[in-house]
Amino acid sequence: xxxxxxxxxxxxxxxxxxxxxxxxxxxxxxxxxxxxxxxxxxxxxxxxxxxxxxxxxxxxxxxxxxxxxxxxxxxxxxxxxxxxxxxxxxxxxxxxxxxxxxxxxxxxxxxxxxxxxxxxxxxxxxxxxxxxxxxxxxxxxxxxxxxxxxxxxxx
Amino acid sequence: xxxxxxxxxxxxxxxxxxxxxxxxxxxxxxxxxxxxxxxxxxxxxxxxxxxxxxxxxxxxxxxxxxxxxxxxxxxxxxxxxxxxxxxxxxxxxxxxxxxxxxxxxxxxxxxxxxxxxxxxxxxxxxxxxxxxxxxxxxxxxxxxxxxxxxxxxxxxxxxxxxxxxxxxxxxxxxxx
Numbered sequence: 368x369x370x371x372x373x374x375x376x377x378x379x380x381x382x383x384x385x386x387x388x389x390x391x392x393x394x395x396x397x398x399x400x401x402x403x404x405x406x407x408x409x410x411x412x413x414x415x416x417x418x419x420x421x422x423x424x425x426x427x428x429x430x431x432x433x434x435x436x437x438x439x440x441x442x443x444x445x446x447x448x449x450x451x452x453x454x455x456x457x458x459x460x461x462x463x464x465x466x467x468x469x470x471x472x473x474x475x476x477x478x479x480x481x482x483x484x485x486x487x488x489x490x491x492x493x494x495x496x497x498x499x500x501x502x503x504x505x506x507x508x509x510x511x512x513x514x515x516x517x518x519x520x521x522x
Numbered sequence: 523x524x525x526x527x528x529x530x531x532x533x534x535x536x537x538x539x540x541x542x543x544x545x546x547x548x549x550x551x552x553x554x555x556x557x558x559x560x561x562x563x564x565x566x567x568x569x570x571x572x573x574x575x576x577x578x579x580x581x582x583x584x585x586x587x588x589x590x591x592x593x594x595x596x597x598x599x600x601x602x603x604x605x606x607x608x609x610x611x612x613x614x615x616x617x618x619x620x621x622x623x624x625x626x627x628x629x630x631x632x633x634x635x636x637x638x639x640x641x642x643x644x645x646x647x648x649x650x651x652x653x654x655x656x657x658x659x660x661x662x663x664x665x666x667x668x669x670x671x672x673x674x675x676x677x678x679x680x681x682x683x684x685x686x687x688x689x690x691x692x693x694x695x696x697x698x
Contacts, residue, residue: 498646499609506645515608517649519642 392448400462424475482507555682561597565604568631605633
């Protein structure tokens, strides 16, 4: 059995809520984004297959909060994979940077900052990456609007 | 015959040929429309149809689009093939301004003509490249087939053939 089992995850993360497989393996939801660095260390130490590749890192606007979403996978067996989620409060959208754990998180975090305005403490170079440098606002927030945007009539 | 002798070295004899008369305007337009030099410039999926149009199966070199230029200073035709976003907008304007005059623009596909599928609810898309630069030919499609782009080039050639020299008023009615 090469996939990560729910029992394995419940044993490794007693505090977190562990859900059945979604689109990308079992879903582990942390209580706060500040727990992310420790959780990543635990995933890297998971037996028998460490989840040591960050395949995707993005965010959602879930209305009340932002949710950071990571897809972790084992470099040895791609069937061992997990979705890791952590909420970020909208009042103070900030989270610890994961660049120390995964170098690839650098540009992912810049994209999340660009689109959602979540700040990452400890990021080496947190600038906009896709939008023009002088852009105001964060367009993937649900409440985003600007004078160029045209709403679909009737939607 | 006196003309030929007076202009020795400047005229050339065709076997059995006579004298060819034309206007400077027709001659310039004829040269321009048959040697469009496109800017090497593609934005998204439509660009692949443009590459295909340039490749041997469709071969737009048949229409005189011989050389794709990598610098706008040597190009006089721009195919805007794809979605134009606001970050790209000032770059496109600058490329257009650097192109040699007279210069022509074909807006290829739904995005370049109007914003296409990104017309509504998009924070990043320019709703048509004609908001940034003048467009000569609008080519609909998502994406248009190479036959469509060839037709657009032929339409552009017709338009160039009707160009007037500076100071001359446009002709009324269909072109000669």
